[in-house]
Structure formats: structure tokens, C-alpha cells
Amino acid sequence: MADVVIVGGGQAASSAVARLRAKGFDGSITLIGDEPVPPYQRPPLSKTYLLGDMALDRLFLRPEAFYRDNAVTLKLGEPVTAIDTQARTVTAGGDTVPYGDLILCTGSAPRRLPAKIGGDLDGVHVVRTLADVDAMAPRFTKGARVLVVGGGYIGLEAAAVAAKLGLEVTLVEAADRILSRVASPETATWFRALHESHGVTIREGTRLARLTGDGHVSGALLSDGRTLDVDFVVVGVGIAPCTALAEAAGLRVENGIAVDAQGRTSDPHVWAAGDCASFPGTDGAMRLESVGNAIDMGELVADNLMGEARDYRAAPWFWSDQYDVKLQIAGLNTGYDRVVVREGAGRSHWYYAGDRLLAIDAMNDSRAYMVGKRLIEAGKSPDPDAVADPDTDLKALLKA
CATH class of the missing domain: 3.30.390.30 (FAD/NAD-linked reductase, C-terminal dimerisation domain)
Known part of the structure; x- marks a missing residue:
């Protein structure tokens, strides 16, 4: 069977690897990830891992021995810099790796605050990778003052961890309520009360005007004129699909890497799965940012590489742990x-x-x-x- 190269180090990539071998795929598999660790769970990063309740080795989706035992070549800490769909190769870490089929599991990246409002100051953090959380974790000390920007699930989870650890927490949400894009007013009201009962100050309908500080963030000016003294900032203002590689390779991109119902991109030998993929839904193209979708799409693409010609039927499910x-x-x-x-x-x-x-x-x-x-x-x-x-x-x- 043709060689398969998988780009990405998350749930979709890990699921595709496991499914291919479980289905009897006997070609070579190379997994290329830009992080120096094998695929790991991301949801616990802003919850149990940040709290210190989950050890690093429990984050990994499968031990490194799994990849060795299943003849999977890991190229870690080597971001893919180019895809040549004509030659069917990818470039990573100075090496050119050929493929018969390529699976893009590039995931998504957090939106960051603009540098012009202080987004590049030291002490301003996002929550997406293991390195992100390892960098911010030492700041979660009792009595520290943290500003959380964004009232979605990532922001609320970070606020919950901070409150549990005894920090002074202020959360600002530019929309008129928290969870405005993902949940009903009833759910938002319930979670607002939960956070306020744990001492979190929530300011809805309030934008961050700018952060201040000399090298390290030390303050924030809000749109209502209030100023805050802060020791660090956690930014949770959404994520965007990682599509740059696909675009540069000439693949069709529409709010994600566009795929058909079987997970195939506009190139017949390139597939996509997980957060980065935009697939046909009942009401048009859709993209889901969830563990369930990553698992299901990773397995779907593996099945279809094995000739099953199976269409994707999304069954969305999500979860969040707070307090x-x-x-x-x-x-x-x-x-x-x-x-x-x-x-x-x-x-x-x-x-x-x-x-x-x-x-x-x-x-x-x-x-x-x-x-x-x-x-x-x-x-x-x-x-x-x-x-x-x-x-x-x-x-x-x-x-x-």
C-alpha cells in the first residue's frame, strides 16, 4: 500500500494512525508534528493539567512505544514548511518526505491580542499547546491578579482554575454576555452565577482597550474607563483553523481546509481531519472544534484510505469542566x-x-x-x- 504521511500532533492525527493499523494498513506511516512531544490531549490543558491534577505522561494519547510497535515514524519538533502536490512530497526540518496519501491534521491556533494594545507584553498568555500552559502555570499563585480576556469556554475554564487556586480573577467579555456565541442566555446566566459565587468578577459588554506595562504587563484599561492592576493575562478570544500550508499548496480553503463528505480535499491524494477541516453538513459547509469530531474524522479518513468510501455524519458532542x-x-x-x-x-x-x-x-x-x-x-x-x-x-x- 502507498505510504501515508500525517501532518499534525493532536487527536485527529493519533486517531488516524491507530485506525490505519487496526484496519490492516501495511504501508509506511510517518507522523510529523511541530511540537517536540507525541500527540496529546488538549482539553485537560486548561483544566486538570493546569491545576496540577494530571501528570504529563497522562496527557499523551498513546505512549511512544505504541508508535514504535506499530512501525510509525515520528518526526517531532519539525514543522512542515511546504507541500508539493505534484511531486507528492512534504518538506519538514530540511528533509523531503514522499507520500502516496497525505492527511492534514493541522488543527487550529488561538487568536492573539494585537501588539498595538499590548498583546506582545510578557505575561500575556494563550491556552492551546503544552508549551503555552507550561509557560503560564508558574504564575498561578495564590493572591496573584489575573485578567481573563474572553468569556467562552477556554476563558471560563482558566478563570475557574485561577479561582480554585486562590487568585484574584477578573474576566472581561466584549459581547453583552458570556458564552454569547455558543450557548443560550439561560446557560450563560447559570455559569455567570457559578463563577461569581467563587469570587470571579465578570464584566460583560466590556472590551479590553489596552494593556500597559514596561516589558511585562502590569495593568489594563477597559472600554468603560476602569483600570486594573494585573500580574498576568490569559487570552481566550477564539481560535482559527491552520490552513496556511493547504493554501500555499493550492488546496481549496473555505473557513478551513475544504473536504468532501469522505474527508478528501480538492487534491485526490490529500485528506484533512479535525479542527482544520471544513466538511459538508446538512445546512452547508461546517467546521467543528471538538475532540469527538477529531476522533471521528481521523477514523473516517483512515477508513476511506482503506477503500470503504464512507461519508461523514457528524454527531457533535462537547464538554467543559469548571469547579x-x-x-x-x-x-x-x-x-x-x-x-x-x-x-x-x-x-x-x-x-x-x-x-x-x-x-x-x-x-x-x-x-x-x-x-x-x-x-x-x-x-x-x-x-x-x-x-x-x-x-x-x-x-x-x-x-x-
Whole structure:
């Protein structure tokens, strides 16, 4: 079988490697990553790893012995600088590596604050890689003053860790509420109250005007005129797909590396999976930033390299850990016009468009999450009044 080269060091890359060997692929596999470590989990970085509750070796998706035992060549700490689709080669670390098929799992990169407002000062951090978190972790000391910029899940998770460790935390969100792009006002209100109960100051509808400091950040000026003294800053203002390599190689890019339903790019010998890939959805091209999507797409591409001709059917799921709360999300809430609140063992918010169930947010309610996820995947939409009734047996909704 033709040689396969995989570019990337995350969940999609690791999943593709494992699936290829599990399916009996006997060609050579080379995995090239720009970080000096084998593929690892990213979600724990802003949670248990930053808290110090997860050791480094537990971050790795598979031990290095797995790659050795499965005859996978690792080229780590060597970013790919060019792809030649005509010659079918990639350039990395000064070497030219040939491929029969290429899988791009380049992931995404955090958006950073502009240098003109102090984004290049020392002490201004983003949360994406192991190196990012290792650089900021020593600053998480009791009593330190941290400004978190951005009220999405990354920002809220960083704020939760900081609050648990006894830091003085202020979070600013430019939109009128936290989680404005990803969750309902009901979910945002619930999490705002959770954070405020742990001493976090949240300022919504407030932009960061600029950071100040002589080399190292020491202050912040907000759009409402307030000034803050800060010891460091954590920036969580979103991510963007890493598409530069694909663009330079002449591949089609549309909010990500455009692929067909089987994960193939505009070049028949180049595939893409994970955060970087934009694939056909029910309402047009879509891109998902989640572990589940990375696993599923990595395995999909591997299957299709083995000739299965399988189309992708996304079943989105996500999670976030904040304090002692596990938020579990299933589905996509795009287009919802009603949120049904259910109180039970925990709390859950069910998103409807008319009578159609779209998504669920479950806070410390794994049963509601599992039932909601199965309903969404089956295309079933229970009566909203039944969902809201705490006396309704959730499992019975699956049989209706």
C-alpha cells in the first residue's frame, strides 16, 4: 500500500494512525508534528493539567512505544514548511518526505491580542499547546491578579482554575454576555452565577482597550474607563483553523481546509481531519472544534484510505469542566427559538427550533445528557412539556 504521511500532533492525527493499523494498513506511516512531544490531549490543558491534577505522561494519547510497535515514524519538533502536490512530497526540518496519501491534521491556533494594545507584553498568555500552559502555570499563585480576556469556554475554564487556586480573577467579555456565541442566555446566566459565587468578577459588554506595562504587563484599561492592576493575562478570544500550508499548496480553503463528505480535499491524494477541516453538513459547509469530531474524522479518513468510501455524519458532542461542574453538550443549537429548562439530579437546558430538538446542555446531569444525545442522534424530539416535567422518566422518552 502507498505510504501515508500525517501532518499534525493532536487527536485527529493519533486517531488516524491507530485506525490505519487496526484496519490492516501495511504501508509506511510517518507522523510529523511541530511540537517536540507525541500527540496529546488538549482539553485537560486548561483544566486538570493546569491545576496540577494530571501528570504529563497522562496527557499523551498513546505512549511512544505504541508508535514504535506499530512501525510509525515520528518526526517531532519539525514543522512542515511546504507541500508539493505534484511531486507528492512534504518538506519538514530540511528533509523531503514522499507520500502516496497525505492527511492534514493541522488543527487550529488561538487568536492573539494585537501588539498595538499590548498583546506582545510578557505575561500575556494563550491556552492551546503544552508549551503555552507550561509557560503560564508558574504564575498561578495564590493572591496573584489575573485578567481573563474572553468569556467562552477556554476563558471560563482558566478563570475557574485561577479561582480554585486562590487568585484574584477578573474576566472581561466584549459581547453583552458570556458564552454569547455558543450557548443560550439561560446557560450563560447559570455559569455567570457559578463563577461569581467563587469570587470571579465578570464584566460583560466590556472590551479590553489596552494593556500597559514596561516589558511585562502590569495593568489594563477597559472600554468603560476602569483600570486594573494585573500580574498576568490569559487570552481566550477564539481560535482559527491552520490552513496556511493547504493554501500555499493550492488546496481549496473555505473557513478551513475544504473536504468532501469522505474527508478528501480538492487534491485526490490529500485528506484533512479535525479542527482544520471544513466538511459538508446538512445546512452547508461546517467546521467543528471538538475532540469527538477529531476522533471521528481521523477514523473516517483512515477508513476511506482503506477503500470503504464512507461519508461523514457528524454527531457533535462537547464538554467543559469548571469547579465541581461538568457541562456536557450534545448537538448544535444553531437556529433554536426556545430553551426548555429541566431540574433534576442536576440541571439541563434543551434547545428547540419549533418542535424539533436540536441540542442539550447538561450541568452535572449525565443521564439527561445521554438521553438527549441519543434522542438527537435518532432524530427524535420529545414533547417540551414532558422534558420540563421533573417527574418524567427520561429513559421513557427514548421509547416514545
